[in-house]
Amino acid sequence: MKVRIKFQKHGAIRFIGHLDVMRFFQKTIRRAGLDVAYSGGYSPHQIMSFASPLGVGLESNGEYMDIEVNSLTSCADTMERLNQASVPGIQVVSVKVLPEGAGNAMASVAAAAYTVRFREGREPDVFGNKAEHEIARLLEDFLAQEEIVITKEGKNGPREVDIKPGIYELKWTEHTLSMLVDASSAGNIKPIQVIDAILSLHGEKLAENALLITREETYMLSNDGNTLVSLDDIGIDDEKM
Amino acid sequence: MTVANNNLALSDDILMKIEKPARYIGNEVNAVIKDKEKIAVRFAMCFPDVYEIGMSHLGIQILYAMLNSMEDVWCERVYSPWLDLDAIMRKEQIPLFALESQDPIKDFDFLGVTIQYEMCYTNILQVLDLAQIPLLAADRGEDCPIVIGGGPCAYNPEPIAAFFDMFYIGEGETQYQNLIELYKRCKTEGQSREEFLRRAAKLPGIYVPGFYEVRYHEDGTIQAFTPTEEGIPATILKEIEMDVTDTYYPMKPVVPYIKVTQDRVVLEIQRGCIRGCRFCQAGQLYRPVRERDVDTLKNWAMEMLKNTGHEEISLSSLSSSDYSKLPELIDFLIEECNQKHINISLPSLRIDAFSLDVMSKVQDVKKSSLTFAPEAGSQRLRNVINKGLTEEVILQGAALAFEGGWTRVKLYFMLGLPTETEDDIRGIAELSNKIAAVFFDVVPKEKRTNGRVQIVSSTSFFVPKPFTPFQWAPQCTKEEFLEKAYQTKMAISGQLNQKSIKYNYHEADASVLEGVLARGDRRLSEVILKVYQKGCFYDAWSEYFKNEVWLETMAECGLDLDFYTTRERSLDEIFPWDFIDCGVTKEFLKREWQKACKEEISENCKAKCQGCGAARFGGGICFVPRTGEV
Incomplete structure (x- = not known):
């Protein structure tokens, strides 16, 4: 079963690069005790895919990753456990189960919304x-x-x-x-x-380093291909389960 | 969950400009944040090298957990800024800060520095300098932090004595509480820095260099090393934690964001080593061997894995195969970790049927390599160094391994050991060759999946260390080292299986200098200070090590390299480190040195007590009934 996780990244943590955020989540998922699925072979790894890498220095309100789990207590419990195991700057804001056959997060990405401010004096x-x-x-x-x-x-x-x-x-x-x-x-x-x-x-x-950028949301195309919807628009949460 | 500290010491402009900003922002999982208002003592614990190295060190994690378990103490971490940030901090006068609070180190009560290798000495000065703390202890005022050194190099603190207010000799678990209580008392009483140091110098294990003076003979050797005041102890006995089970251990180690050298849970299964290899300093310093209770270790392993989320656990000790409950512990870990997809890493295992069986369960045989450390090429020289590993055992282990599917073998040797001859050096090549031959004997052609066997033989240059039987031994010159490496290379290329053997060796300059610092005296403080002022630091990184600056500065200070390295020391010479009592007596070390010269071996602690002196601590292996096993 595939689960789509939406999270935010703020504060000092914005200086942690994309690959390190992946490593962070691998360890956080273990700390949270999720029943995550592993690939086979001698060095098994968690089956995980990120929607779109976020550059160092950027903050975000709309990051996504998909993980494969063998079982799930509930979306709310999973979110609670992840946040317990996380650090203050990274907060999970939604957990949804993906319908069968849904495309993975990375392939689905169509657009992103950003807000940009200029640093004082720049x-x-x-x-x-x-x-x-x-x-x-x-x-x-x-x-x-x-x-x-x-x-x-x-x-x-x-x-x-x-x-x-x-x-x-x-x-x-x-x-x-x-x-x-x-x-x-x-x-x-x-x-x-x-x-x-x-x-x-x-x-x-x-000017150099003049921008303060926040990624607000990551979008994919709706089923009919006509509108942009957020990446967790297709997920199923506890109420619908 | 703790609160975030987004109040960073470095500006966004700097953080966006430098390599790996994650080294400097703190906020890692399990980093301890406390309320400053409720803290009596601020302690900064430093590993004077880059973050990725420093974060891999178990000792700091233990002390961090221990100090933070004290309610009114806040221990934070600090590492050497990398060269890019170093340059910016100097230019912009940014004071070095601790990772957790991001507050300047100069405002702390203590700066603790763990000193793990000699080549980091200039980095200690870098840390002090960036922190805006006077480099010389004598220049520090009442408001400066107390700078305290510890770790293996504190067993000969003399070359860096001028930079430290005090050293903690031995294991950290025992005296920090007392030291901090004393500090608080002195603060409440309004005592001066000097008075605090005076009282601290009377605590067990604490050495305050300012209260001792050295007089030299005309030939540069030490005539006397004496306290300058009444009541200051003349010798300092190392501190040791005899109950290694009921003590501090970090159940919640800090988990770095970036990949560090030791990116795993580290389970220290015992302290000390029974083997008594004569070149090995750790084997003498950490006597007696003390094992941890196996059930406790099992609990700790699971607890730490849960609290960190690490995907690997590594056993740590000087010789894991000697841990009496190793099979039980490994069976448990394999069972638990396989289900949870956690890798097990088993360094320092002797290669035998048991360890090969275990390794085949925990690693991919095809990808991993086997490591042997014969250290010397001939049986004669292995007897001299008391390395109880015979050619027969090595070849048997290799045969078993090749049958089990391994095709890669790493061999570690030392060049420049006392009494070494050309025959011993040729022995390195011959042993490498024999191991390759075993492969071709044992593995039939059709089963040689990777085609051939790969033997990687590496040599390092031997540096005599204090508190070893070889502390009296002359060290080789750079030219001798390089000649020996050349002989090794030629001997290997003359072997039948030379195509299967790859040979590695290092530069010799750093080994010579390491030798100077390892057995150095107080006069070297001036050299270290001057080379630092000339821009040397990160000497442990070969690309930044400037040998010519060191040599030139030694000469400027009127000091002779050979005095510290190639000189043969007489048996009655007073060494700079003789005022430290590490538990092992000088008499025992002398006996071992004489036995070495006669090529006589000494049995290990489990087989027969050699009367080293460590029994005085009243526990550990010294009081376990002998098995007679070698």
């Missing part, structure tokens, strides 16, 4: 000292371009990519830039790439 002029409607206008103009070409560093050297089709939403409220962008393995867009593109339109460059 707001670029484009976003600094302007009324909200002015910035809204500026973002409209940005999105009104025919294409938004950026250079991505790939395995085979840099290549030019049009990210415009992958930017689904972009808005500015209360000094925060919210965006909903493509997060699929083929077309993943990082928040900083969007911001760099906006700034370069105005001839401005982002």
